[in-house]
Amino acid sequence: MLTNSRGIAVIIALAISMLVAAFLSLLDTTTATILMVAGGISFSVSYLLINITLEFLVFREIGNIYTLLEKIQKKELSEFSDKSSKSSISPLRRINKVINSYALARQKEIDTLQKNAEFRREFIADISHELKTPIFATQGYIHTLLDGAIDDKEVRMKFLKRAAKSLDSLDVLVQDLLTLNQMESGVIKFTFTQFDLKDLLLEVIDQLEHKASKRKVDLVFQYDEKEDYITSADKQKIYRVCQNLIFNAVKYNNNQGKVKVSLKTSKHNLHVEIKDNGQGIPPEDLKRIFERFYRVEKSRNKKEGGTGLGLAIVKHILEGHKSKISVSSTVGKGSIFSFSLPLVKQVLPEGKEKQDVN
Ligand SMILES: Nc1ncnc2c1ncn2[C@@H]1O[C@H](COP(=O)(O)OP(=O)(O)OP(=O)(O)O)[C@@H](O)[C@H]1O
Ligand SMILES: [Mg+2]
Structure with a gap:
């Protein structure tokens, strides 16, 4: 009986009405009728007031707290509704609100930790997979040499070259991972200088020309020779x-595909676009x-596929320049990657780079 508001209200209202009746009975003028009416009225009024107070300010809110705790157990939390909290004057309502927001914050923390753990697991699996390939290859060549192939001069040179190549790719992978890690933790500092982006692109294209011609890919660069592309x-x-x-x-x-690199200027920026008519994404x-490590499945097994770290590094570098990489692609038609850098409207003496450290 004492566990609900009505039971408590009946007991307190009875005590109050009996007190009232006891006081009234001390007066000489009090009759039995007055005593009964006064006792009845004081019982009803006290019962109503106490019941409403207990029901709306205490029991309902305790009920809500129980429901909330059940939700926390079942991980079914939602944002606390401010509407109902404004219409209630119960202090328990505030406790309810605090528990709710605390539980929500903890739930978010747990979700983030679970995501991080999942990410770490995937990352370690990816790294192990990527390291395995060059290590196994090198191991194979060295063991074959030790098992006797070393005596054949031709085979010796061939295997040593292949082992060296595998170790080189291992070195590239570790360097890329270190770069990414340092960029993510903000250790790497960016050294800003002013230079002509057209010259840089010409250098890159010159370096890759050989690889393009090997695959008979036509590599063209479009820019305006009269224009300066200082960034x-x-x-x-x-x-x-x-x-x-x-x-x-x-x-x-x-x-026999085609790659078109174009460099354009706008009022404040330089725009680089790299368009190909390859397989698309x-x-x-x-x-x-x-x-990191993401590669489109089909390119995974191809021998020209890299480690899948290149675009992650590109994204980080451009973020460090307050820029971002955009991409659009159609399967079978090709892809367009583009980014912008700030245009510096200042002509520098040839071959000079102004130090402008960030
Ligand atoms: N121009 C493109 N056309 C089609 N697919 C592309 C193109 N650029 C990137 N991709 C896809 O995106 C994946 C990720 O590219 P990313 O440059 O990060 O890695 P990667 O070239 O495989 O290796 P890395 O650059 O580290 O040597 C590639 O494996 C490829 O599947
Ligand atoms: Mg790449």
């Missing part, structure tokens, strides 16, 4: 961005290609 950026890192984007456009192209992969 302020980290030259080495932007070189890396252009190198990966143009190399990707050549690598993931068809034989399916829409479901397009949003994931900037993740």
Whole structure:
């Protein structure tokens, strides 16, 4: 009986009405009728007031807290409704609200920790997979040499060269991972200098020309010779961005495909666009290609496929320049990658780079 508001209200109202009746009975003028009426009225009024107070300010809110605790157990939390909290004057309502927001915050923390743990698991699996390939290859060549192939001069040279190549790719992978890690933790500093982006692109294209002609890919560069394309950026890192984007456009192209690099200016920016007519990227992969180790499945087994770190590095470098990489692609038709850098309207003496450290 004492566990609900009505039971408590009856007991307290009875006590009050008996007190009232006891006081009234001390007066000489009090009759039995007055005593009964006064006792009845004081009982009803006290019962109503106590019941309403207990029901709306205490028991209902305690009920809500129980429901909330059940929701926390079942992880079915939702934002606390402010409407009902404003219409209530119960202090328990505030406790209810505090418990709700505390539980929500803890739930978010747990979700983030679970996501991080999942990410770490995937990351370790990816790294192990990527490290395995060059290590196994090198191991194979060295063991074959030790098992006797070392005596054959021709085989010896061939296997040593292949082992060295595998170790080189292992070195590239570790360097890329270190770069990404340092960029993510903000250790890497960007050194901004002013330079002509057209010259940098010409350098990259010159370096990749050989790879393009091997695949009979036509690599063209469109820019206005009369124009200056001076920008302020980290030259080495932007070189890396252009190198990966143009190399990707050549690598993931068809034989006799075409790659068009174009450089344009607008009022405040320089726009670089790398367009290819290669295999393209399916829409479901397009949003994931900037993740570490992500590669479109079909390119995984191809020997020209890299480690899948290139675009993750590109994204980080451009973020460090307050810019971002855009991509659009159609399967079977090709892809367009583009980014912008600030235009510096100042002609510098030839071959000079102004130091402008960030
Ligand atoms: N121009 C493109 N056309 C088609 N697919 C592309 C293109 N650029 C990137 N991709 C896809 O996106 C994936 C990720 O590219 P990313 O540059 O990050 O890695 P990668 O070239 O495989 O390796 P890395 O650049 O580290 O040597 C590629 O494996 C490829 O599947
Ligand atoms: Mg790449």
